[in-house]
Amino acid sequence: MGILQTHHSKLWFAGQHENWKLADFEVHELMETIEDIQKFQSDRTETAMLSMIIPPLDSINAAIQQKNAALFKTSYTSLTQACNTCHQAVEMEFNVVTIPETSPFTNQDFQVIDQQ
DSSP, rough: OHHHHHHHHHHHHHHHHHHHHHHHHHHHHHHHHHHHHHHHOSSSHHHHHHHGGGHHHHHHHHHHHOOOHHHHHHHHHHHHHHHHHHHHTTTTOOOOOOOOOSSOTTTTTOOOOOOO
């Protein structure tokens, strides 16, 4: 699940900088990771609960396609809440996910790079 946290964080900073290409990449990385977990760890209790984060991911994906920063923020908040709801459902409520305040990725620039 740690890889989900990584992409969750990177997705936030991409969206905050309206770097829609990077946000699109990160939301699809999240989706692919979920698919891999469902495929390769199907016997885990947590895996069965992952479907609850699909609707917020779909909403984030729509926000990215629309380049809608306000929808992105509300959808991302819903995703974060869904993560915590899942953690509570599988008795891992001690693992609280938040919207990141600072990027732990000091080696990545989340700004949009003008490539004209």
